[in-house]
Amino acid sequence: MALLRLAAAAKRLGVHPTTLRLWADQGQIRFVWVGRSQPERRFEEADLDAFAGVAAAPVRERVEVAYVRVSDTAGQESSLAAQEDELRRTSQTGIVKVYKDRASGLRENRPGLNKLLTDATAGKFTVVRVTHQDRLARFGVAWITALLARDGISVEVLHGKGSAGGKEELLADFMSLIATFAGRMYGIRSREARKRLLAHADTRLETRGSA
Numbered sequence: 510m511a512l513l514r515l516a517a518a519a520k521r522l523g524v525h526p527t528t529l530r531l532w533a534d535q536g537q538i539r540f541v542w543v544g545r546s547q548p549e550r551r552f553e554e555a556d557l558d559a560f561a562g563v564a565a566a567p568v569r570e571r572v573e574v575a576y577v578r579v580s581d582t583a584g585q586e587s588s589l590a591a592q593e594d595e596l597r598r599t600s601q602t603g604i605v606k607v608y609k610d611r612a613s614g615l616r617e618n619r620p621g622l623n624k625l626l627t628d629a630t631a632g633k634f635t636v637v638r639v640t641h642q643d644r645l646a647r648f649g650v651a652w653i654t655a656l657l658a659r660d661g662i663s664v665e666v667l668h669g670k671g672s673a674g675g676k677e678e679l680l681a682d683f684m685s686l687i688a689t690f691a692g693r694m695y696g697i698r699s700r701e702a703r704k705r706l707l708a709h710a711d712t713r714l715e716t717r718g719s720a
Contacts, residue, residue: 511554512543518552532560550583567618569661570635571602576625578610592640605634614647622646622653629660638665638715 514561521525530550533540539556544546589609597604597636601649606628628634637657639645645653645664654664 512541512551513554513557515552518557519555521557535577569635571636573600573602573604573636573638574625574628574634575600575604575607575638576610576621577640577643578605578612578614578619578621580611580613592644593606594639595640596667605640614645629657629662632660635661636663636665640667640668642666642669666717698719 513521513527515529519529522529529538529552532538533550533552538552538560540550540552543551575593575596577589577596579588589611593604593607596607608621608625609704612618627638629637637645642650657664
């Protein structure tokens with residue numbers, strides 16, 4: 510807790526420094542002396558707030574949730590389960606809910622993430638835990654973190670360095686991004702057309718790799 514000088518403490522209470530000095534001399538408010546040759550009064554913020562009748566901000570109970578994600582819409586169930594298991598094993602108070610997505614980390618509109626943000630606004634938890642930062646998003650993690658922070662929620666990354674999923678998952682996200690832009694450019698809307706585009710792109714990448 511910060512120690513305030515007489516002038517700053519008086520300003521916090523909204524009174525003249527002389528008035529605060531008098532209250533201190535009369536023992537109405539606690540203070541400490543700081544310094545040896547020329548000691549000065551110091552006032553703790555908590556003592557000032559208590560004297561003014563300001564209630565301390567309640568400490569929110571730690572409530573943890575987990576967010577897990579894989580890029581493919583099919584398969585990789587073991588990866589989702591592994592992420593959840595690791596987050597549960599390393600939890601301090603226990604995971605109360607797990608939000609899941611099977612979608613590219615480049616995709617903004619994800620059901621699991623959308624539900625997480627909605628519940629965050631409702632104050633249903635205080636901590637979001639992920640195994641790796643890019644599980645939350647490939648880009649824009651700082652924005653998501655800042656948005657959660659406005660609701661008093663922190664994001665904890667279990668593995669601070671490195672990325673998850675390896676080159677295969679990163680490539681899948683990249684190809685998904687290409688398909689999305691190509692779809693918008695050429696009017697391709699059906700899922701089947703996007704699959705054909707991805708398959709064609711994969712074939713070209715393999716051909717170049719073997720050349």
